[in-house]
Amino acid sequence: MTTTPTHEDSTGITATTTMTRHTSMTPQTDTTPRTTTTAVPDARPAGRGAAAGLPSLALVTLEIRRTLRNRKFLFFSVLFPALLFLITAGGEGNDVTVPDSGLSVPAFMMVSMASFGALTAVLMGNSERIAKERESGWVRQLRLTSLPGRGYVLAKTASAAVISLPSILVVLAIGGLVKGVRLDAWQWLALTGAIWAGSLCFAALGVAVGYLANGDTARPLAMILYFTLSVLGGLWMPATTFPHWLQTLGEWLPTHAYAGLGRAIELGGAPHTKDVVLLVAYFALFAAGAAWLYRKDTLKA
Numbered sequence: 001m002t003t004t005p006t007h008e009d010s011t012g013i014t015a016t017t018t019m020t021r022h023t024s025m026t027p028q029t030d031t032t033p034r035t036t037t038t039a040v041p042d043a044r045p046a047g048r049g050a051a052a053g054l055p056s057l058a059l060v061t062l063e064i065r066r067t068l069r070n071r072k073f074l075f076f077s078v079l080f081p082a083l084l085f086l087i088t089a090g091g092e093g094n095d096v097t098v099p100d101s102g103l104s105v106p107a108f109m110m111v112s113m114a115s116f117g118a119l120t121a122v123l124m125g126n127s128e129r130i131a132k133e134r135e136s137g138w139v140r141q142l143r144l145t146s147l148p149g150r151g152y153v154l155a156k157t158a159s160a161a162v163i164s165l166p167s168i169l170v171v172l173a174i175g176g177l178v179k180g181v182r183l184d185a186w187q188w189l190a191l192t193g194a195i196w197a198g199s200l201c202f203a204a205l206g207v208a209v210g211y212l213a214n215g216d217t218a219r220p221l222a223m224i225l226y227f228t229l230s231v232l233g234g235l236w237m238p239a240t241t242f243p244h245w246l247q248t249l250g251e252w253l254p255t256h257a258y259a260g261l262g263r264a265i266e267l268g269g270a271p272h273t274k275d276v277v278l279l280v281a282y283f284a285l286f287a288a289g290a291a292w293l294y295r296k297d298t299l300k301a
Contacts, residue, residue, distance in 0.1 A: 060159045073125055078167045081117030085109055085171050086178070088236070094180055098238050102267055108238065110175035111262035114195050116235045117167030119255065122160040122203035124222055130156060130210025131218035134297065153207055153290055160203040161196065168195050187265055194261040194271060201254055201279050204286035211293035229255040254282040 092105035101108055172192060175181040183191070206222070213221045230236055232246065233255025239247050250256050257275035264271045 057155075060155045060162070064159050064162055074166075077117060077121035077125065077163070078170055081113045081120065081167055082170045082174050084116070085113035085174060088113070089179055094182075098240070100240050101238065101263065103263060104181075106175060106179035107181050107266050108263065110171060110179065110181055111191070111195070111259055111266060112235045114168045114171040114175075114191075115198070115255070115259045115262065116230055117171055118164040118195055118199040119202050119226065119230065119235070119258075121164040121167050122199050123206045123209070123226055124219075125163065126156060126160045126203060126206025127209035127213070127222040128215075128218045130207060131213050132215045134211070135215045153287075153294055156207050156210075157200060157203040157287075160206060161200050164199045164203075165196055168192060168199075183266065187268070190265045191262050194265060195258075198258045198261055198279055201258070201283040201286060204283055204290055207290040208286050208293055211290060211297055229253060232256075233259065235259060252278070254279060257282075 089106045089109045094104040094106055096105050097103060098105055098108045169192065172188065176183075176188070205225070209222050209225070210218060232242075232250045233239075233253045234250060235255055239250050239256065242250065257278040260275040261271040261279075264275070
């Protein structure tokens with residue numbers, strides 16, 4: 001007598017088991033077909049991709065919390081640009097314009113100081129912190145985790161960009177509430193977005209400086225870049241006050257293009273193509289340099 005029960009295993013494959021009961025002692029030939037089971041790998045790339053992004057997100061959150069606890073850094077990146085805005089704009093009203101700009105002094109300096117505050121947050125904060133983390137061994141410990149190299153660089157860039165947002169908002173709020181700058185709602189939103197997005201370029205530069213220098217030289221090197229880019233790029237004073245050759249040089253600096261984004265929006269237009277292309281090119285250069293320096297530092301470790 002032969003029975004053929006069926007059962008379903010955990011993989012959902014229905015298997016058939018053949019059981020034969022023999023009533024005689026005569027040797028029988030086993031003709032039951034043998035089934036070969038092939039394991040099918042579980043392919044869930046989306047799950048793996050999501051899991052791979054978690055360390056980067058966790059690092060971004062950690063960096064933001066660490067920075068917000070640093071009161072000295074918050075003063076220089078948030079309050080100092082706002083105070084400098086009040087000083088540079090002085091008692092000038094909206095009826096006084098900056099030569100060759102079409103903007104009033106408060107409107108012109110509002111964009112300059114908002115850009116300057118974002119530059120402070122992403123360049124000064126990123127470079128020295130990364131250099132010290134390399135010396136303390138923190139970066140070496142991160143390499144032992146599942147966090148990829150690009151994840152570390154992107155996390156540092158993203159966290160710095162998030163921290164730059166308060167400095168932008170404070171300066172814009174003072175410009176509108178204290179200095180009487182009047183813009184349409186879309187201009188305020190576009191201005192905030194353009195200055196914030198442009199800060200990513202200098203965040204990448206901060207990462208590159210952090211890997212280029214050590215804990216002792218990171219701050220001096222960042223300060224040189226910081227003041228040079230700020231002054232020659234026209235953030236502290238209108239570039240029209242410079243000699244002609246210096247104006248020509250400044251027009252090709254990333255800070256000049258950075259401030260140009262906001263000033264074009266204040267005038268009611270879109271950012272100039274040259275400014276956008278320059279910022280994108282500088283961002284690609286700084287990001288590539290940061291990635292190369294990170295790989296070089298990894299080989300040394």
